[in-house]
Amino acid sequence: MEHLPEPDARLFAAVQAADTAGARTALAEDASPAARDTHDWTPLHWAAGRGSAELVALLLEHGADPRAGADGRTPYDVALAAGHTTVARALARFRDGGTWQPYCRAYPLGELRRFPGWQDTTGEDDSAVVYLHDDLTVTASVIPGDRTVFAGDTPGWSDFCRDALDFAVPDELDLCAGGPA
Amino acid sequence: MNAHDLDAHPLTANQEWEWDFDHSIGSAPYHRPVLLRLRGPLRPCALREAVAAAVRRHHSLRTRYPLVDGRRMQVVDPPWSRPLPLIDLTSLPARAREDALVRIGRDDAASPFDMAGGTTVRWGLVRLAADHHALLVSPHHVAVDLWSLSVLAADIAAHYRHAAAGEPLPVRPAPLQPTQWASAERERWTSERLDAALAPWRDALARLPALELPADHPPTPGPKAEGWLLSTHLEAGLSDAVRALSRRHGVTVFVALLAAFHSMLARVCDVDRLVTYSLTARRHSRAMEDAVGLYSDYLRVFADLTGDPPFAEVLARTADRVLDGQDTQRLPNEWLLRGTDDGTRPHPLERVGFTMHNTPPVGFPLSDGIRAAAIDFDAHGQGPVTTYWRAHLFFDTFDFGSGPIATEIFTAKELYASTAPSDWARRFSAVLARIVEDDQVPLSRLPGR
Incomplete structure (x- = not known):
């Protein structure tokens, strides 16, 4: 932290140690929540990485930028990758998008054939596996647009996907938890 | 554009x-x-x-x-x-x-x-x-x-x-x-330097006898570069014997197998000089060690099997040629081929190849709690499959220090039927079996066709 002014260095040290009181003191002494360390991280990135909801709230109260990017990652991205669900949910209102795309889900063809407007010329039996993509097209391959089985532009198809197939592009928050690193 | x-x-x-x-x-x-x-x-x-x-x-x-x-x-x-x-x-x-x-x-x-x-x-x-x-x-x-x-x-x-x-x-x-590498190559390989580097290659190729590979049929028109690929392996005992032979003679397993491959070709094609090419990683500098891209290249080995040498002598000559090539061959493959192109296909420097891979299978140490394992989804099964390569004959071998040495054998459909990879596998195993039995066996006493 040699390159940082003193209150900023103390703020980073406190956040990295999950020391909320120390962080509050540093902020009161005019430490900047927008400061960047040698990793180009802000204190909010570190708080998100530590999974400290208290520190995240404190920094946001003091004007920390929740959309600050470092190597393409916002504090939300940092919390998400580390599996800190609570912090990630707290920062989710600042994210762009939030669903995991590209996405496709495998189904046995027979399930899709229950759609009244279904038509396919695959010649495959109901157990054949096909892929429903986030744009609601269906292909025989995981590669979008490769060996299209159903174009997905038939009226009622979107509702069928949601209601009968329980299809939804997952929110990345639902994939966040995983387990210990 | x-x-x-x-x-x-x-x-x-x-x-x-x-x-x-x-x-x-x-x-x-x-x-x-x-x-x-x-x-x-x-x-x-x-x-x-x-x-x-x-x-x-x-x-x-x-x-x-x-x-x-x-x-x-x-x-x-x-x-x-x-x-x-x-x-x-x-x-x-x-x-x-x-x-x-x-x-x-x-x-x-x-x-x-x-x-x-x-x-x-x-x-x-x-x-x-x-x-x-x-x-x-x-x-x-x-x-x-x-x-x-x-x-x-x-x-x-x-x-x-x-x-x-x-x-x-x-x-x-x-x-x-x-x-960056493209820029550095163009800066290094001026037309003068290129011409100077190509001259000895042209001489060497001009002095080589024609290599008449035994074929199943005359060259047939068809998709170029299409061939048969067979996955097989040497018997475990033979693999271990090859490793032991390499250690006794102070050479790598690659050199031992390449020497055997050259010996096989010499006997089968009735020549005493030939050239093969082998894939190399070519990571000559620290900067290249951490780079991702296409940096691999090819090592050409001009085999000298004149004088009916004992296999141990072939081994020594092969080791010298491989080391010399690794030290001196710097001309990029594509420019070497272009500069020595005589119109024949495959190019004489691409007709026959032999490579050994001993890079350990890719590990993926994500964390202590996650076990990573490569999935073998290859559908090769029991017989040869169609694939593509620029060669009439190519051996890819895989040695990781123990167990059977795996081999993938490519033969061009232009010359060969689907049984050809098996034929070549049999010839190679026969030569290897003979040399591990007696590493002083003269070339003329090795199995031929």
Whole structure:
């Protein structure tokens, strides 16, 4: 932290140690929540990485930028990758998008054939596996647009996907938890 | 398309070779995707960050190869933020998920790349259950050679560990990029230097006798570069005997096998001088060690089997030629071929090849709690399959220090029936069996056709 002014260095040290009181003191002494360390991280990135909801709230109260990017990652991205669900949910209102795309889900063809407007010329039996993509097209391959089985532009198809197939592009928050690193 | 508008760069010499080869076979698939099973508490978002970081760091992972103003060029696209598609198998019955996973690998292996307009690396994270995933990494060889795969795996694993721990991703010096290498090559290889380097090659080729490979039929018109590929292996005992022979003579297993291969060809084709080519990683500098791209090249070994030497002498001569080649051969493969092109196909320096791979299988140390294992989804089964390569005969061998030495044998359909790889495997095993029995056996006493 040699390159940082003193209150900023103390703020980073406190956040990295999950020391909320120390962080509050540093902020009161005019430490900047927008400061960047040698990793180009802000204190909010570190708080998100530590999974400290208290520190995240404190920094946001003091004007920390929740959309600050470092190597393409916002504090939300940092919390998400580390599996800190609570912090990630707290920062989710600042994210762009939030669903995991590209996405496709495998189904046995027979399930899709229950759609009244279904038509396919695959010649495959109901157990054949096909892929429903986030744009609601269906292909025989995981590669979008490769060996299209159903174009997905038939009226009622979107509702069928949601209601009968329980299809939804997952929110990345639902994939966040995983387990210990 | 205009080079200036696109920020397009010339290709490296070997990217040019790869581009030409891909287009000569109509972009037919000849790549080998990697499908890694990951069991344990994976953090998918951390893996996504790790892949994104790797794509940012290594330009070849986001490069395409269009024709620009009529010239083959490379265009590095900006990094995209979410390069890892999610493929969800959890709606399938449990038994069907495993079949679907294998099918994903096979389908990808059968899918060509669009080098000009599309991506040359395909990715996917397959989810079978909350604690069971598979990572698909499918690169065109122009983007990732074999050495690069290990570099890429190490990078992704390191980035994953930091992302999953809520830490910044490691900051490291920027690696060598293919555009930089292309520029350095063009700067080094002036026309004067090129001509000087080509002269001895032209002399050497002019002095070589014709190599008449025994063929199943006269050359037949058909798709060029199409051939039969058979996966087989040497018996375990023979493999161990080859390793022991190598140790006794202070040579590598590659040298021992290459010497045997040359001996086999000399007997079968009735020549005493020939040339073969072998794939090398060519990572001559620190900068190249950490680079991802196509940096591999070929080592040519001009075999001298004159004087009916005992095999031990062939071994010594081969070792000398290999070491000399490794020290002196610097001319990029594509420019060497172009500069010595006599119009015959395959080019005389590409007719017959022999390579040994001993790079350990790609590891993927994401974390202590996650077990990674490569999935073998190859559908090769028992017989030869069709694949593509520029050679009449090529042996790829795989030795990891113990167990049977695996071999993949390619024979061009232009000359051979589907039984040819087995014939060559039999000949090679016969020669090896003889030399491990008596390493002083003269060349003339080795098995022939």
